[in-house]
Every structure is written in structure tokens, then in C-alpha cells.
Amino acid sequence: MATKVSRDTLLEGVNGILEHSLKKKRGFLETVELQIGLKNYDPQKDKRFSGTVKLKHIPRPKMKVCILGDQQHCDEAKANGVEFMDAEALKKLNKNKKLVKKLAKSYDAFLASESLIKQIPRLLGPGLNKAGKFPALLSHQESMMAKIEEVKSTIKFQMKKVLCLSVAVGHVGMKQDELTQNISLSINFLVSLLKKNWQNVRSLHIKSSMGPPQRLY
Amino acid sequence: MSFIEYLDEAAAKELPSSEDEEDIKDEDTCSPLQLAKEFRAQYTKDEAVLSLQQDYVLGLCADTGFTRIVAGLSNTEVKIYDLSEGGLLTTVEKDHVPLLQNTQNTNTICGVRFMEDNANTLLVSTTNGLVRLFDLRTTGEQARFECESGTSPPVPNTFSCFDRNANSRILCCGTKLFLDNAFLVFYDIRERKQLGVYNESHADDVTSVRFHSKYPDLLCTGSTDGLINVFDIKESDEDEALRSTMNTESSVHRLNWHQNSNDQDIITCITHTNDFKSFQCLECDTILSFERSDIVAGIRRKSPANFNLINAHSMKDNSLFLLAGTNINRGEILRSVTASVKDSLKPFTNFVGNKQIVRESLYDANRDLLVTGGESGIISIWTNDASNTNSSNQLKSKSAAAKKRKNMPY
Numbered sequence: 132m133a134t135k136v137s138r139d140t141l142l143e144g145v146n147g148i149l150e151h152s153l154k155k156k157r158g159f160l161e162t163v164e165l166q167i168g169l170k171n172y173d174p175q176k177d178k179r180f181s182g183t184v185k186l187k188h189i190p191r192p193k194m195k196v197c198i199l200g201d202q203q204h205c206d207e208a209k210a211n212g213v214e215f216m217d218a219e220a221l222k223k224l225n226k227n228k229k230l231v232k233k234l235a236k237s238y239d240a241f242l243a244s245e246s247l248i249k250q251i252p253r254l255l256g257p258g259l260n261k262a263g264k265f266p267a268l269l270s271h272q273e274s275m276m277a278k279i280e281e282v283k284s285t286i287k288f289q290m291k292k293v294l295c296l297s298v299a300v301g302h303v304g305m306k307q308d309e310l311t312q313n314i315s316l317s318i319n320f321l322v323s324l325l326k327k328n329w330q331n332v333r334s335l336h337i338k339s340s341m342g343p344p345q346r347l348y
Numbered sequence: 349m350s351f352i353e354y355l356d357e358a359a360a361k362e363l364p365s366s367e368d369e370e371d372i373k374d375e376d377t378c379s380p381l382q383l384a385k386e387f388r389a390q391y392t393k394d395e396a397v398l399s400l401q402q403d404y405v406l407g408l409c410a411d412t413g414f415t416r417i418v419a420g421l422s423n424t425e426v427k428i429y430d431l432s433e434g435g436l437l438t439t440v441e442k443d444h445v446p447l448l449q450n451t452q453n454t455n456t457i458c459g460v461r462f463m464e465d466n467a468n469t470l471l472v473s474t475t476n477g478l479v480r481l482f483d484l485r486t487t488g489e490q491a492r493f494e495c496e497s498g499t500s501p502p503v504p505n506t507f508s509c510f511d512r513n514a515n516s517r518i519l520c521c522g523t524k525l526f527l528d529n530a531f532l533v534f535y536d537i538r539e540r541k542q543l544g545v546y547n548e549s550h551a552d553d554v555t556s557v558r559f560h561s562k563y564p565d566l567l568c569t570g571s572t573d574g575l576i577n578v579f580d581i582k583e584s585d586e587d588e589a590l591r592s593t594m595n596t597e598s599s600v601h602r603l604n605w606h607q608n609s610n611d612q613d614i615i616t617c618i619t620h621t622n623d624f625k626s627f628q629c630l631e632c633d634t635i636l637s638f639e640r641s642d643i644v645a646g647i648r649r650k651s652p653a654n655f656n657l658i659n660a661h662s663m664k665d666n667s668l669f670l671l672a673g674t675n676i677n678r679g680e681i682l683r684s685v686t687a688s689v690k691d692s693l694k695p696f697t698n699f700v701g702n703k704q705i706v707r708e709s710l711y712d713a714n715r716d717l718l719v720t721g722g723e724s725g726i727i728s729i730w731t732n733d734a735s736n737t738n739s740s741n742q743l744k745s746k747s748a749a750a751k752k753r754k755n756m757p758y
Contacts, residue, residue, distance in 0.1 A: 249631065326656075
């Protein structure tokens with residue numbers, strides 16, 4: 132990416148955003164977005180531009196994760212101060228649509244043990260599916276806290292009809308180098324998915340929720 | 349193929365145009381000699397050019413006996429070919445499927461399927477929310493299936509994918525997300541009527557709908573929400589029909605059903621970020637999981653940024669191979685790797701002389717024959733037969749002439 136977006140341009144853009152956010156204090160933590168304008172891409176014919184990317188630094192710090200765990204994972208969650216539910220607690224919801232919807236709304240993401248994840252359709256019905264909150268698998272081969280970090284660091288992107296894509300890459304409370312790293316990583320990954328890489332990119336901007344866009348490319 | 353032949357082929361390749369692709373550096377990760385050792389080679393037995401106007405082949409289907417192929421283009425044209433035992437294509441003369449009249453050019457093919465055991469009846473789906481049924485022995489449309497209007501919640505009239513079930517009685521179409529609902533719309537093909545919808549199991553655009561090839565009630569669906577749902581549509585209620593859900597934690601592009609050597613049902617998934625996963629259907633266990641970089645290394649190429657994971661196919665012994673290609677230089681590289689728990693990813697076939705970015709493929713396990721279709725509007729038949737290179741030379745000179753004209757406008 133060095134030749135396309137110079138390190139200086141990126142730092143300038145990030146500083147611009149951070150300075151602007153300090154000028155006027157908002158009642159909420161502004162998100163920083165990366166906006167990509169595409170060209171020479173036909174959304175009807177070309178392969179869809181959609182997926183997830185794992186960032187280096189957590190872009191949304193306040194994400195609430197709930198563990199749907201077997202005995203071992205529930206114990207571990209308790210020890211680490213992470214909220215959890217076991218199979219019994221899920222059974223108590225009795226597949227009630229309103230309760231499942233409420234559960235879905237209470238958390239930003241769920242992780243589930245292997246033995247539990249298979250039972251979700253039986254225990255809860257499609258409620259979590261519909262809410263876009265179906266759990267990710269938590270295996271016993273990986274650290275729970277590491278998986279939670281991973282889930283918190285992963286962002287979704289999808290280009291719909293218009294040739295422009297917006298991705299949340301951080302927030303204004305992050306340090307300059309953290310934001311820069313997240314932006315750099317995102318740009319490299321997203322561009323690498325395009326058929327003609329940089330030849331499909333028309334423009335790149337970064338922007339805080341309330342601030343003006345800073346052009347990078 | 350021999351080392352000398354491979355070198356000749358490599359030397360004859362056109363260099364990239366200076367207009368585009370100058371930044372994308374990609375190459376093999378091993379010598380041509382090593383490549384020839386690791387991959388067996390397959391060649392184009394025959395080719396057909398369906399379009400010279402930048403229309404992509406976006407739908408491909410063969411009948412059960414693999415004697416006939418139907419191809420759907422991005423401009424909604426449908427072409428049908430007979431495929432001989434030896435792998436040669438013959439156009440089926442009568443153009444049975446009329447082009448969709450569409451001045452805005454916003455509709456495209458989203459699937460073509462032969463009816464079960466019948467190489468004369470086919471279903472064609474387009475993104476404007478329409479599935480048409482044609483019988484090649486008669487003229488005109490046999491039937492059409494569209495979304496019923498005025499339902500609540502409202503179903504959008506855009507289909508993104510479809511499939512028909514094992515006994516060709518049920519049709520299922522997946523839609524985009526519309527007012528917070530993504531639908532699976534079911535039709536009774538024989539009765540020509542809409543049966544109902546599911547709209548609780550996906551939270552975003554449905555991108556893949558696949559019925560099991562043997563069990564008429566078994567269906568799997570995938571979406572950009574990253575989920576793969578398995579349904580038993582014998583149950584009328586969606587809640588009861590949803591058997592299991594697998595989370596790819598990505599965005600689903602293509603699903604396929606396979607059977608492993610223990611006769612267990614496997615679902616393979618290709619994501620929009622070019623990763624591959626496979627799941628054991630009954631237990632929902634992940635069997636294989638390969639990231640883009642793993643598969644790029646498997647096909648012996650350097651750059652994940654120049655990579656296109658196309659499809660997964662089963663061979664006669666139920667083993668699996670992944671078809672993958674590159675994008676620059678008009679998709680010059682087309683290769684496959686076998687995928688197994690025991691051996692991970694291993695080089696398998698190098699398809700010599702590929703001319704386009706491949707988007708669709710079919711594999712006949714009995715003849716070890718691959719059919720590919722892609723962005724240059726070409727259908728290629730690949731076999732082990734190295735003798736026939738006439739058609740590929742003709743096509744080469746066609747594109748060379750076109751390039752020459754491009755550079756000399758006066």
C-alpha cells in the first residue's frame with residue numbers, strides 16, 4: 132500500500148480526525164469509518180464484495196459478549212467475569228420468541244460451546260439467526276478470552292447496491308498508531324479481495340461520525 | 349505434460365497490458381519443472397464462445413447423464429449444448445429460452461437447472477424474481493414462478509439464487525434482505541403455485557440454496573450473514589423445519605452437498621473472501637477449514653490478492669478437490685487441489701491454456717471431465733486428452749487480432 136497511500140497521508144488523515152474530535156466533545160464515542168469508493172466493478176455480474184476482517188485493535192470497546200457454555204466454559208466465564216448461560220438456562224426460555232428476541236438484544240455477540248451450538252435451533256428456534264446474532268463456535272482448543280478478543284476485533288463489510296462501502300475501523304478514543312494500524316490493515320485486506328485490486332478503487336476516505344471526511348486516495 | 353511443453357506454453361503467453369494490472373505481482377512459487385511434477389495436466393478438449401460482448405457465464409448445469417449442458421449468461425441469455433462421450437460440444441439449434449426484455453440491464457441469470465432425469469426440461473431463474481420453466485421439445489414457456497404480491501411481510505421481487513429438489517417437485521428461491529427480512533420462497537412445480545416462505549433463519553441476503561441430490565426434503569441455505577442453515581422441509585413450520593445452523597463467521601458464496609466414504613452427508617462452503625470450510629451435516633462438526641492463503645499456497649501461487657476460489661467437487665472415490673484460479677491476465681491460472689483431513693491441500697490438476705476468469709464449473713466424476721464457464725463468455729471442456737489444441741489456437745488468434753485493432757485505431 133506504500134505507493135498508493137503514503138504513510139504521511141494516512142497519519143495526516145488520522146490526526147485530522149483525532150484533532151477534530153477533540154475540538155467539540157460529543158456525548159458519545161464517535162466511530163471512525165473507512166469509506167471505499169469502487170470503480171470498474173459491476174455489482175450485477177462481478178463476484179460479491181462481502182465478508183469479515185479481523186483488526187489488530189478492538190474497534191468497538193463496549194461490545195457485550197455472552198457465553199452459551201458447557202460446564203467447563205461456564206466455570207471459565209464465571210472466573211473471568213464474562214456473562215454466561217448454560218443449557219438449563221436456555222431451556223427455561225421455552226423457545227418463547229419474545230424472550231429469545233430479548234436475549235438477542237441484550238448482547239452484541241454470543242459464543243457457544245460445541246455441545247451447545249448444535250442444540251440452538253432445538254432450544255431457541257431461529258430467533259438468534261434472525262437477529263444476526265447466531266453464536267460463533269467456542270472450542271476447547273482455544274482460549275476463551277482470546278476468542279472473545281477475536282470476536283470483538285472482527286468487523287463485517289458488505290457492498291450492496293451503490294459502489295461505496297463503509298467499514299467501522301475504530302473510534303476517536305484510540306491512539307494514533309492503533310487507528311493507523313487498523314486502517315492500514317483494512318485497506319490492504321479489502322483491496323486484496325477486489326478482482327483488479329487498486330484498479331477497482333476510485334477513492335478512500337476516513338471519517339469520524341460527526342467529523343468531515345479526510346481523503347486518503 | 350513434459351517440461352518442454354510447459355516452457356513453450358509459458359513463453360507464448362501474452363504480457364499484461366500496460367493499462368491495467370501493472371501493480372499486481374504474482375507468480376508461481378516453484379519452478380516449472382516442479383510444477384509439472386506436482387500437478388497432472390488437463391487440456392481443453394473443446395470450447396464454445398457464447399458471447400463476444402463481455403457477458404459472463406453465470407449459470408451452468410448438466411443433466412444427470414452429463415450429455416447436455418445449459419449455460420446462463422449475465423445478459424439473461426441461455427444456451428444449450430449437447431456433450432458427446434468424447435467431450436465435444438454441439439449447439440442445440442433451437443433457441444428455446446427467449447432473452448428477457450430488459451432495457452435497464454439490471455437483471456441477470458441467477459441459476460439454471462435441468463429437471464431431475466430430464467435433459468429436455470429446464471428451469472431458468474433471473475434476478476428480477478422470476479423462474480421460468482421450458483421444455484426443449486416445445487416452443488414457449490411452460491410455466492413461470494413469481495413472488496406473490498401483497499403478502500405480509502412483503503417479499504421483494506429479486507431472487508439471488510434457486511434450486512429444485514431431488515424429485516423436481518419443489519422449487520426454492522432465496523431473496524435479498526428487504527425491510528429486515530430475507531426470504532426462502534417455496535413453489536410446487538407441478539401445481540404451479542407458491543407454497544409459502546421462510547423468513548426467520550437468515551439476517552441478510554441469501555446467496556446459496558441447495559437441495560440434497562437424493563433426499564427430496566433436505567435443503568441447505570447460505571447467506572452473507574455467514575450462516576448455513578439445514579432444513580427438513582417435510583415440516584410445515586419454519587421453526588420445526590430448521591434442523592441445524594453452522595456459523596462460518598464470514599459471508600457464504602457457494603454451498604455444495606457431498607457424501608464422504610462413510611456415506612455421511614457433508615456440506616462444503618466457499619466464502620466471499622475465498623476461504624473454504626466443510627461441515628458434517630448431522631453433527632454440524634467442522635471437518636476442513638482452509639483460509640485463502642492456504643489454498644493459494646496449495647496451487648503454488650504467491651499472491652492471495654490475485655486469487656479466485658471457484659468450486660468444490662467430489663470425485664468417484666468421494667474425495668474432494670477445490671477448483672481455484674487467478675484474476676489478472678484474464679485468469680490465466682486455473683488449478684485444483686485435493687482437500688482432505690489426512691493430507692490437507694495437495695496439488696492436483698493444472699488446467700493448461702485457460703483463457704478467462706472462471707466463475708462456474710461442473711465436474712463429471714465418471715469421465716474425469718471438467719466444464720468451466722466464466723467472464724469471457726467461454727465454456728471450456730477439460731480432459732486428459734492433450735491432442736486437440738486447434739480450438740484454443742483459434743481463440744488465441746481471435747483475441748490477438750482484437751488487441752491489434754485496439755492499438756491501431758486508424
